Amino acid sequence: MSGTDPVCTETAPSAAHGGPVSVALARVARMHRIAAGRRLRELGLYPGQEMMMMRLWDCGPVRQSELIQSLGLDASTVTKMLQRMEHCGLVLRRPDPADRRAVLVEATDEGRSLRVGVEGVWSDLEQASLSGLGPDDRAELERLLGVVADNLREEAGEAGECPAPPRGC
Amino acid sequence: MSGTDPVCTETAPSAAHGGPVSVALARVARMHRIAAGRRLRELGLYPGQEMMMMRLWDCGPVRQSELIQSLGLDASTVTKMLQRMEHCGLVLRRPDPADRRAVLVEATDEGRSLRVGVEGVWSDLEQASLSGLGPDDRAELERLLGVVADNLREEAGEAGECPAPPRGC
DNA sequence: ACCCATTGCTTGGCCAGCCAAGGTAATCTG
DNA sequence: CAGATTACCTTGGCTGGCCAAGCAATGGGT
Structure with missing residues (x-):
């Protein structure tokens, strides 16, 4: 703060x-991720998997490529994550008959059963994070984060929406 | 946005x-980390290492335990990161003569030489992220993030400051 | 009809980050 | 002073996440 102390009195690194x-x-962001991880662990999920499940809950059978697109993740990340989640019984994968390159992904019943828990985790996390902030502050934070997201969108890939709903999506 | 479309028209998952x-x-957070990673790569750093270096620039020779404390990371994470960084010549580690359990960590000249580059990366990232936001909006965002950090601090560990500067720190 | 670029996914390799478990040294306590 | 506790670090194992390289299928161009 003040005084002659040259460095390392502030919590923020001087550089x-x-x-x-x-x-x-x-x-x-790190704290938030840790807090989410703690809560998700009790559901048997690892951080990051909850977003995958949310996408699957919303979209039904989806192409893996669309998941990659909507989550904004690397293709290899999604492949490996889904392999593990399939092995755990959360997810079902089968080749797309219309395009033999593609893979259709779908939540299993067990995967669907986590929805309530994940929603609870997410609400609880929101409440814990925003404690002490009124509705206007929350809206303002959301707005500002949205601006930052827009700024970074072009250079840091996209986490968009489901582009072309072929049917139930 | 409107209409009868049940799901998957919004960018946010309904769950x-x-x-x-x-x-x-x-x-x-993910976009921000990616954007930082892209810039840091050109300096030969991986995401996360820049914070480590900042701490070392500020603190001089520090105990590893203080780095763990101030960065809020797991001890094993720091051990492995420092092993790699030492192997790359960014960092120097030696046993603490005053406590044979502890390890003193210090930036090498090569590590110190990255400071200008990292500062540039950080400023550039700030500018890119906050484009379109005025000073008051920026201050407001910082304030709101501070509140969230305080809320999450107790349950998600700490990323505090250098607690007890023994000398140069 | 053929070749080639594109798309979709997989594999291998690497790093950040977590937890659990273990080993050594310092310190507290009886 | 000896034993228990605590502090500091390391190792192993696992996931998320990235990039680079590779393979298979589709589709467009000539």
């Missing part, structure tokens, strides 16, 4: 003086 | 309706 918001964002 | 801010935060 990051050019990006205080980025520092705060990185810290919050 | 996450209970936590819109958490969804936004998770998305922004």
Whole structure:
């Protein structure tokens, strides 16, 4: 703060003086991920898998390529994650008859059964994170995060929506 | 957005309706990390290592345990990261003569030489992320993130400061 | 009809990060 | 002073996540 102490009195590293918001964002993001991980563990999920399941709950049988697109993840990441989740019985994969390259992914009953739990985790996480913030503050935070997301979207890939719903999607 | 379409028209998964801010935060965090990773790669750093280096630049020779504390990471994570960074010549490790359990860590000259580059990366990232936001919006975002960090701090570990500067720290 | 670019997915390799378990050294306690 | 506890670090094992390289199927161009 003040005084002659040259360094290391602040929580933010001095080399990051050019990006205080980025520092705060990185810290919050890690904490948030940890907090989510703790809650998800009790459901038998690892962090990141909850987003996959949400996508599957919304979309029904989907092509893996669409999951990659909508989650904004690398193809290999999705492949491996789905392999593990299939092995755990959360997910079902089968070749797409219309395109023998593609793989259709679908939540199993066991996977669907997690929905309530995940929704609870997510709500609880929201409540824990935003404690002490009124509705207007929350809306403002959401708005500002949206702006940042738009700024980073072009250079850091996309986490968009389901592009072309062929049927139930 | 409107109409009878039941699902999967929104960018946010419907199962996450209970936590819109958490969804936004998770998305922004991943984009932000990717954007940071792209920039850091050109410096020869992996994401996460820049924070380590910042700490070392600020603190000089530090105990590994203090790094663990200030970065809020797991001890094993720090051990392995430092082993790799030492092998790359960014960092120097030696046993603490005052406590033979402890390890003192210090940036090498090569490690110190990255400081300018990392500062540039961080500033550039800040600028890219916050484009379109005025000073008041930025301050507001920082404030709100601070509140969230405080909320999550107790349950998700700490990323605090250098606790007891023995000398140069 | 054929060749080639594109798309979709997989594999291998690497790093960040977590937990659990273990080993050594310092410190607290009886 | 000896034994128990605590602090510090390391190792192994697992997942998320990335990139690069590779393979198979589709589709477009000539």
